[in-house]
Amino acid sequence: MPIGQPIELLCGLKLSNRIIKAAMEESLGTVDNQPNEYIYRLYERWAKGSFGLLLTGNVQVDERYPGLMTDLMVPTAMEESLGTVDNQPNEYIYRLYERWAKGSFGLLLTGNVQVDERYPGLMTDLMVPSKEKIDIEKWKRYANVCQSYGTPTIVQINHAGRQSPMGKRPFRQPTIAPSPIPMTIGDNILAKMLQSLIIGTPEEMTQSQIDETVQKFVNAAEIMFQAGFAGVEIHASHGYLISSFLSPKTNKRRDEYGATPKDRMRFLFQIIDGIRAVVPQSFAVGVKLNSADFSTGGLTEDEAHDQIRWIDEHGSIDFIEISGGTYEAPAMMGTEDQSRPERTRRREAYFIEFAAKVRRTTSIPLIVTGGFRTRQGMNDAILSNACDLVGIGRPTCLQFNLPELLLDRNITDEDAQAIRYDIRGTKIFNLLPITGVGSGIGTLWHNWQMHRVAIENREPDPTLT
Template structure:
């Protein structure tokens, strides 16, 4: 029997199967951060392919803090009508939809925003310092404001008709920056002990719960590790998982890494044990450990490529959901095929431009797939042979334009 095809319920929402599209950057919005027909075309294509649940790419809660050009921003009801169209796609095809809410903190390219902020003013490693500037440390009143921004964005998402949200607490974004001792050097109630460092995450969760209904799904994406020396310890990670579970979270997606150590893109795959590689998923071993500590539903994303590997993971009890991401960029019908017991067609290899400093950042693991999403949104077929170098230069050009536009608008508003 295929466990992948089994239905499961969270609160009053039924997931028709166990396959969830993990969040991937779409970069399809305009400068103002507005969703459009490309988003609708992309998600309808996936919905037609029998996807059980889709978690959107990063949706920012603050226009002043965008992680990249083309990111959607939901901070007011300005785009409520288009958001409702987006949410209606899920209802039409029985696909659950969760909006991933995020604040990038320090992970914003230089010049894209007026400034970058974080838990503490910690610079990036030398390799990335040319791209990402040193952030300003947040004042406490700003921390409280950001918490309320998450809550307001969640309220708008529910009003639009989405089934729930996912808080992005992984991959080095702001919530993760508060959790990690590498990026949180504060000496007040928001830093120091793990209890203080998780206060930001718990504050956001509680604020979201207060502004949404009992049937609204609230999930979170968390790192199993930073994969950096001096990062959050496994003991601290377990404490975070247990605390958010006790608070009432519905679903935790397990991931790992940051921009400086991108394990989420499979960068650590060559260092995994042979037994782990055989089981496919990057974070399945950690899921088995945390399963004993929490009661909420768990989702493992990254590395799955066969129907057997996915069914085995579900059968083991380590997780209730399988996250798939990159295969959906080149095989829009992959969910239907997996449910039928067939495997992923294309082997997913690291995307390389041949430019060393670009390839070390693993940024093409975002950009190349975003280019595929644009094609799908336009009703075209994805292109597995698309040139990474061509994609990078197109991105660099658009990024320069966004920086120039941002500076012009900043001068006008000054």
């Protein structure tokens, strides 16, 4: 069957099948935002799951700018939200990924790991410390747990940019972005007050800050190579820092980083080139991109198509993961489905039509993540040549060995699908006049499932309300 076929990435990394455990917020970072026992336990479960690849939750490259305070960080990936006080890998992360490692995935992609501890996406993000502060043994253990059953694991590295909340920086120190345009979470007084208190207005990055941030991504990738991971994925979607450089809505610069649509790619290209200069060719480097921002004035599909063409021409990338939306319009969570044409809503994957269009533009392997639930839908996506690999996120929080079911030829296509479940009690939150609250509750519910495995050492519970 198509999803069971092996594939070799451009760097030579061989995957046993086409099923990817996609990045999610694990939210397991502790006070130091480093890998810990929770992370180890979680990924040990995924490691057993027979995936072709594991992709971690995002790891932040600058500890001043987390996405969540529980992100893993490189101090100076789906968020697991299992970082503890140091935002480093821990027992919870190990436990979670050990479960996924057993799940027969062809590849594991971690939740996003922040490259700058000042700018987390969440305070529980894992973060990559500076080379002087790094406890490399925690990251080596993280890599070993994830890959203990033979599944390659790639770390998603990130900088939250203007979407980073207060908490890791001195009081009222703003976050950073290509232009001083704040994130909008609503037009009402409550939303504006929360935006001002929690996120604020970013400052426009200087050349010095751009150079510093590029180096943080480079350092993070080098540390992941030294720890033994198979590669990194540069998070350039969902409104985070790199994504905000790529979008005309958030990049109003008139210099070499924004004067033209191709100039908006310069920041990303400098990061790619910097990473390639310090890691061997066999170390995979991928990028996650938006197919569109799905907001007025944001990145369009035509512009995203051009960006993929320019990446193809630039080279040095082993795969492209296609997603879409920002936290102002979270299409990546499926919240935009009802506004799309009926023929699009009938398809399983959220971004498969865009992938089919750009397939004619690039030969770089494409991953489509979001919406896949059945073996038939995944096989159809690969047979149509719209993508080379399929990413599965949220269902793997309940079924850590989902690939084993999907790849079992003794199970009919009708039965070879992810568990169906309904998250009860979330619709009322959609009535709140704050963008993304309803979808955020869905994210929190899946965090709880991961935490049951990683922290409580219990099985997931789809009836949880």
